[in-house]
Amino acid sequence: MKYIFHLSIFSLLFLACKGEASQQVQTESNPEQNPPNIIVIVADDAGYADFGFMGCKDLETPNIDNLANNGTIFTDAHVTASVCAPSRAGLLTGKYQQRFGFEANGTGYGGSGDIGLSDDVVTMADVFKAHKYKTIALGKWHLGGTETDHPNERGFDEFYGFIGGGRSYFPIKNPSYEHMLQQNGKQVVFDGYLTDVLGDRSVAFVEENKNQPFFMYLAYNAVHTPLEAKESDLEKYKDAPRQYLAAMTWSLDENIGKLLKKLEQSGILDNTLIFFMSDNGGAHNNQSSNGILKGWKGNEFEGGHRVPFIVSWPSKIKGNQTFNGLASSLDIFTTSLAAAGIKKDGTLELDGVNLLPYLTHEKTGNPHDKLFWRKLEESAARVGDYKLVRLENFGSTLYNLSNDIGETKNLSQTDSLDYNRLQNEFNRWESKMIDPLWGEEKPWMDVTYYIHKQLMQNKEVLYKAPPDKDDQQ
Numbered sequence: 001m002k003y004i005f006h007l008s009i010f011s012l013l014f015l016a017c018k019g020e021a022s023q024q025v026q027t028e029s030n031p032e033q034n035p036p037n038i039i040v041i042v043a044d045d046a047g048y049a050d051f052g053f054m055g056c057k058d059l060e061t062p063n064i065d066n067l068a069n070n071g072t073i074f075t076d077a078h079v080t081a082s083v084c085a086p087s088r089a090g091l092l093t094g095k096y097q098q099r100f101g102f103e104a105n106g107t108g109y110g111g112s113g114d115i116g117l118s119d120d121v122v123t124m125a126d127v128f129k130a131h132k133y134k135t136i137a138l139g140k141w142h143l144g145g146t147e148t149d150h151p152n153e154r155g156f157d158e159f160y161g162f163i164g165g166g167r168s169y170f171p172i173k174n175p176s177y178e179h180m181l182q183q184n185g186k187q188v189v190f191d192g193y194l195t196d197v198l199g200d201r202s203v204a205f206v207e208e209n210k211n212q213p214f215f216m217y218l219a220y221n222a223v224h225t226p227l228e229a230k231e232s233d234l235e236k237y238k239d240a241p242r243q244y245l246a247a248m249t250w251s252l253d254e255n256i257g258k259l260l261k262k263l264e265q266s267g268i269l270d271n272t273l274i275f276f277m278s279d280n281g282g283a284h285n286n287q288s289s290n291g292i293l294k295g296w297k298g299n300e301f302e303g304g305h306r307v308p309f310i311v312s313w314p315s316k317i318k319g320n321q322t323f324n325g326l327a328s329s330l331d332i333f334t335t336s337l338a339a340a341g342i343k344k345d346g347t348l349e350l351d352g353v354n355l356l357p358y359l360t361h362e363k364t365g366n367p368h369d370k371l372f373w374r375k376l377e378e379s380a381a382r383v384g385d386y387k388l389v390r391l392e393n394f395g396s397t398l399y400n401l402s403n404d405i406g407e408t409k410n411l412s413q414t415d416s417l418d419y420n421r422l423q424n425e426f427n428r429w430e431s432k433m434i435d436p437l438w439g440e441e442k443p444w445m446d447v448t449y450y451i452h453k454q455l456m457q458n459k460e461v462l463y464k465a466p467p468d469k470d471d472q473q
């Protein structure tokens with residue numbers, strides 16, 4: 001990333017030690033005898049209600065539903081941002097991305113712009129690599145395009161994907177660096193459909209590494225725009241109300257199915273900890289649905305950040321469970337460390353919680369009693385059942401999600417006690433964060449502001465993208 005001038009002297013000292021990530025995290029004295037493989041599967045812009053296991057009827061996801069049946073379905077799990085890049089920054093570092101200024105999506109339009117992961121931030125891949133895991137990132141990166149942002153520099157032994165925020169699912173003639181499919185920096189020329197290509201590589205990677213622990217970050221760009229699907233899948237869904245999304249989702253599911261089958265055939269499915277989630281809420285421009293939730297990708301309402309979320313580890317976690325506790329994508333890092341028996345060094349600050357005791361019923365209740373969101377002018381706080389949505393220079397609204405999951409009844413005037421409590425909680429959290437290191441283009445800032453203002457007043461949203469922009473955020 002380019003914002004070196006923002007780094008403090010402490011950061012610079014830390015940078016001098018870069019390359020010694022293995023020293024930041026010490027192996028616990030009693031590591032797991034048989035450490036599990038870790039797989040994090042991320043769908044892009046998929047709606048809260050758009051999978052069979054979440055009750056969807058018109059899209060078909062038999063393989064992901066099977067994963068859900070063999071694991072635990074979360075109903076109240078959240079990502080840390082309602083857009084792609086900062087959400088991934090939080091996921092892969094296990095801490096609020098606002099701690100290191102990665103707050104906005106950059107310039108948008110599918111490119112990574114000037115965004116980048118601070119050089120002094122440790123990723124999940126850094127830690128697992130230091131503990132002899134083989135690490136691979138597949139698919140969309142979107143965490144910066146400079147040399148030091150490259151996945152190979154951020155703990156991944158292998159990167160098989162593309163650097164930017166989106167691209168065509170089909171081959172591109174003379175692609176830019178950000179859009180080209182690459183393997184460790186070298187362009188890969190492919191035929192066919194990208195979702196299949198990523199799925200095939202995930203299967204091949206398992207074949208190559210089935211005899212050693214591995215960490216796979218499998219970030220499909222499905223079902224982000226552009227809406228492109230294979231002819232055969234479009235034909236299969238020719239009468240479907242959401243034809244393109246159904247076809248793209250089917251391909252995503254098919255490829256996750258290939259991976260699960262390969263793990264099973266290799267005899268390692270039982271000892272593989274798998275997370276499945278969407279990186280943010282369903283978008284307004286890809287036919288997705290967030291069901292009963294208000295808002296969509298880019299909003300601080302539930303539809304922006306509450307996501308479908310599965311945790312599966314057959315040898316340790318009983319299947320067929322639903323978990324309603326408050327959880328976060330931040331928990332993936334912490335949970336994975338615990339599963340692998342890796343004890344983190346005190347210098348590694350993580351905001352997540354180990355979910356395993358909740359899934360094995362050693363603990364009950366909520367992994368988190370509060371969660372926070374902030375993207376430039378919009379922010380939100382969740383404390384218990386209460387949710388505060390804030391808009392700079394406009395005001396805040398308060399909801400009680402236990403009886404108003406759709407966030408329509410603003411309690412800010414009638415419940416001043418909870419209103420003030422949540423404002424204070426938010427301020428306390430915000431005091432620990434730093435200012436964003438980059439913003440977003442003004443037309444997008446303006447439209448995001450307008451959308452929030454309308455939704456906070458339960459008013460109709462008349463436009464969802466700047467009128468003169470290609471709507472491919």
Ligand code: CA
Pocket residue numbers: 044045083084224279280
């Ligand atoms: Ca996304």
